Amino acid sequence: MILTFVEHEAGVPEDTTLEALTFARDVADQTDSAIEAVVFGDEGPAVADEVGAYGVGAVHAVSHPDLDTYAPEAWGESVSQLVDELSPEAVIAPGSDRGHEVLAHTAAKRDLAMAANCLEVEAGDSYELTRQRWGGTLLEHARLSGETKLLSAAPNEISAEPADDGGEAAVQEFEPDLEESDLRVQISSIEESDEEGIPLGEARTVVSGGRGVGSPEGFDKLEELADLLDAAIGSSRAAVNEGWRSHDDQIGQTGTKISPKLYIPCGISGAVQHMVGCKGAENIMAINTDPEAAIIQKAEYAVIGDLHEVVPELNEAIREETGQ
Amino acid sequence: MDVLACLKRVPETGAKIVLTEDQQDIDTTNLGFTMSPHEECGIEEAVQIAEETGGSATALTLGGEEAKEQVRTALAMQADDGVLLEKDGAEWDPQNVAAAIANYIEDRMAEDGFDLLVFGNESADAGNYQVGVRVAEQLDLPIVTSIKDLEVNEEAGTVTAEREVGGGSEVYELDLPAVVAVKEGLNEPRYASMRARMRARKQTVESVPVEKEHEAGLEKVRLETPEKDEGTAEILGEGPEAVPEIMRVLRELEVL
Ligand SMILES: Cc1cc2nc3c(=O)[nH]c(=O)nc-3n(C[C@@H](O)[C@H](O)[C@H](O)COP(=O)(O)OP(=O)(O)OC[C@H]3O[C@@H](n4cnc5c(N)ncnc54)[C@H](O)[C@@H]3O)c2cc1C
Ligand SMILES: Cc1cc2nc3c(=O)[nH]c(=O)nc-3n(C[C@H](O)[C@H](O)[C@H](O)COP(=O)(O)OP(=O)(O)OC[C@H]3O[C@@H](n4cnc5c(N)ncnc54)[C@H](O)[C@@H]3O)c2cc1C
Numbered sequence: 001m002i003l004t005f006v007e008h009e010a011g012v013p014e015d016t017t018l019e020a021l022t023f024a025r026d027v028a029d030q031t032d033s034a035i036e037a038v039v040f041g042d043e044g045p046a047v048a049d050e051v052g053a054y055g056v057g058a059v060h061a062v063s064h065p066d067l068d069t070y071a072p073e074a075w076g077e078s079v080s081q082l083v084d085e086l087s088p089e090a091v092i093a094p095g096s097d098r099g100h101e102v103l104a105h106t107a108a109k110r111d112l113a114m115a116a117n118c119l120e121v122e123a124g125d126s127y128e129l130t131r132q133r134w135g136g137t138l139l140e141h142a143r144l145s146g147e148t149k150l151l152s153a154a155p156n157e158i159s160a161e162p163a164d165d166g167g168e169a170a171v172q173e174f175e176p177d178l179e180e181s182d183l184r185v186q187i188s189s190i191e192e193s194d195e196e197g198i199p200l201g202e203a204r205t206v207v208s209g210g211r212g213v214g215s216p217e218g219f220d221k222l223e224e225l226a227d228l229l230d231a232a233i234g235s236s237r238a239a240v241n242e243g244w245r246s247h248d249d250q251i252g253q254t255g256t257k258i259s260p261k262l263y264i265p266c267g268i269s270g271a272v273q274h275m276v277g278c279k280g281a282e283n284i285m286a287i288n289t290d291p292e293a294a295i296i297q298k299a300e301y302a303v304i305g306d307l308h309e310v311v312p313e314l315n316e317a318i319r320e321e322t323g324q
Numbered sequence: 325m326d327v328l329a330c331l332k333r334v335p336e337t338g339a340k341i342v343l344t345e346d347q348q349d350i351d352t353t354n355l356g357f358t359m360s361p362h363e364e365c366g367i368e369e370a371v372q373i374a375e376e377t378g379g380s381a382t383a384l385t386l387g388g389e390e391a392k393e394q395v396r397t398a399l400a401m402q403a404d405d406g407v408l409l410e411k412d413g414a415e416w417d418p419q420n421v422a423a424a425i426a427n428y429i430e431d432r433m434a435e436d437g438f439d440l441l442v443f444g445n446e447s448a449d450a451g452n453y454q455v456g457v458r459v460a461e462q463l464d465l466p467i468v469t470s471i472k473d474l475e476v477n478e479e480a481g482t483v484t485a486e487r488e489v490g491g492g493s494e495v496y497e498l499d500l501p502a503v504v505a506v507k508e509g510l511n512e513p514r515y516a517s518m519r520a521r522m523r524a525r526k527q528t529v530e531s532v533p534v535e536k537e538h539e540a541g542l543e544k545v546r547l548e549t550p551e552k553d554e555g556t557a558e559i560l561g562e563g564p565e566a567v568p569e570i571m572r573v574l575r576e577l578e579v580l
Contacts, residue, residue: 097469
């Protein structure tokens with residue numbers, strides 16, 4: 001049996017969870033196993049309605065009187081106890097903050113190896129797998145061994161597809177045996193952000209600037225372009241390091257990952273750590289003075305020129321056309 | 325408060341990653357070395373907490389002799405002490421790395437110990453998202469990962485940590501001693517001056533030999549650079565003359 005960790009919002013599974021379920025189904029097919037799921041919260045039955053279509057036969061709904069919010073160690077301990085009880089072939093989690101955190105706790109508690117951000121698996125006695133390194137710039141072929149294999153599925157890489165023979169999932173309650181120390185870390189409160197505008201990660205168009213912008217004021221033109229296109233504004237790490245932009249704007253391996261219809265990087269060279277942040281972009285239109293810049297090779301469209309000359313003219317042309 | 329920050333030496337890759345012929349490593353012939361931005365923020369946080377509370381900041385890495393270079397970067401950023409857990413030969417898997425770090429901390433805990441351990445959320449290269457959690461579990465300390473805001477309350481003996489989630493953040497409160505795994509954006513790491521770097525070069529970095537504890541459960545077989553369709557950019561023009569062409573593309577993509 002393949003046990004999958006399900007993350008959900010009020011009973012609706014996250015996209016990364018549906019991807020992980022699709023990934024789990026591949027492992028299940030190879031090992032001739034069933035797929036079951038572990039769910040926390042009161043919405044177990046609601047989740048079961050959704051994940052049955054992905055081939056999940058049984059949902060283990062974890063509940064405990066002291067467990068009413070996210071508690072990473074207690075969740076990791078609960079999964080570990082389910083592993084004891086069910087002896088799954090593998091535990092698969094989405095490659096999300098919680099997925100990695102819970103799985104790492106389970107791994108440490110059971111002294112098992114864990115492979116993060118996997119793309120493909122060839123399941124045998126040990127698993128031959130492909131996983132992401134450097135945020136996806138590099139692939140690693142690795143071998144994972146251990147009594148139970150623990151893996152996370154790389155987010156936004158696997159297309160989530162319901163099973164041909166999907167059905168209904170049965171719900172089974174599971175009450176873990178928890179000690180006080182398991183519950184020492186949990187969410188104590190939630191703060192809402194006061195950020196306005198379109199979140200970078202969700203924007204349909206993104207305009208960004210790098211070291212080539214030259215100064216904090218240089219970004220004024222880019223802000224204007226973003227306004228005219230209803231776009232979000234982003235930056236490279238160099239612009240953040242220079243103190244021109246805040247880290248919230250940073251696109252890349254250690255910043256935000258974007259997936260717009262159009263991405264317009266201005267004065268950005270196209271370092272691999274930047275490019276992994278925008279590989280979800282459908283189209284890239286680079287503006288750069290250097291025709292040899294790496295970003296030109298990676299773009300669909302390129303303008304060779306000084307952004308300080310191109311962008312103001314472009315803003316003018318858009319204003320004329322749209323009457324803004 | 326005494327704070328320990330853990331960092332890992334990685335190659336500073338630029339626009340393209342080139343592999344060695346045997347596909348076991350990145351070809352570093354023409355590359356410098358660095359650490360993850362997450363870890364830089366970890367060091368900065370450790371130094372700031374040490375400064376505010378009159379404590380100490382220690383930077384630790386596990387690696388070969390050459391990894392002292394990154395420890396010295398941390399010293400130049402005003403960390404007080406540097407430690408190298410020195411291993412020989414090939415890279416280790418996350419379980420062995422975590423065990424060696426935890427064993428060292430356990431020994432230190434028997435003496436004066438640390439109040440807070442800071443890890444990067446994931447290393448820049450291998451990115452296995454687990455060394456911090458494994459260390460915390462071995463030491464039976466509370467941990468929370470993906471942290472972008474941190475505040476210690478020395479009197480209460482707690483640390484408040486925030487994780488960004490869609491539309492806001494989750495707040496966690498941990499009793500000290502505790503472990504956190506942090507992300508870039510936590511703070512703005514200071515720039516190490518030339519003088520600080522010169523001084524750091526003369527500081528001693530304690531070297532402690534370490535041995536592998538168990539068989540690796542996760543083994544690297546080989547590396548591969550993913551295929552990319554490159555060199556297809558349509559050049560829309562040079563300078564402002566390109567504007568009409570840009571407008572055409574904006575219309576075609578329906579983003580106007
Ligand atoms: C046989 C084999 C060969 C390998 N060869 C290579 C190779 O050629 N190149 C390569 O890059 N990797 C190689 N690795 C991977 C290995 O070095 C991992 O990087 C290591 O096991 C730690 O995992 P991680 O970096 O994914 O940790 P993560 O869990 O992603 O790291 C989280 C945090 O833990 C801390 N941390 C991690 N590692 C260290 C460390 N060494 N010292 C101090 N703190 C640390 C840091 O704070 C880091 O931000 C190999 C592994 C094996 C088993
Ligand atoms: C582990 C790790 C993680 C990292 N994470 C990230 C990340 O998340 N995001 C990120 O962005 N980087 C990241 N980096 C840094 C990355 O390697 C690069 O250093 C960075 O992206 C470079 O930024 P840049 O392109 O703005 O600057 P540069 O590389 O200096 O490029 C500037 C470009 O601007 C062009 N230019 C100059 N003047 C003009 C002008 N007037 N008009 C038009 N073009 C002009 C130049 O031709 C050049 O191509 C990371 C690095 C490491 C090691």
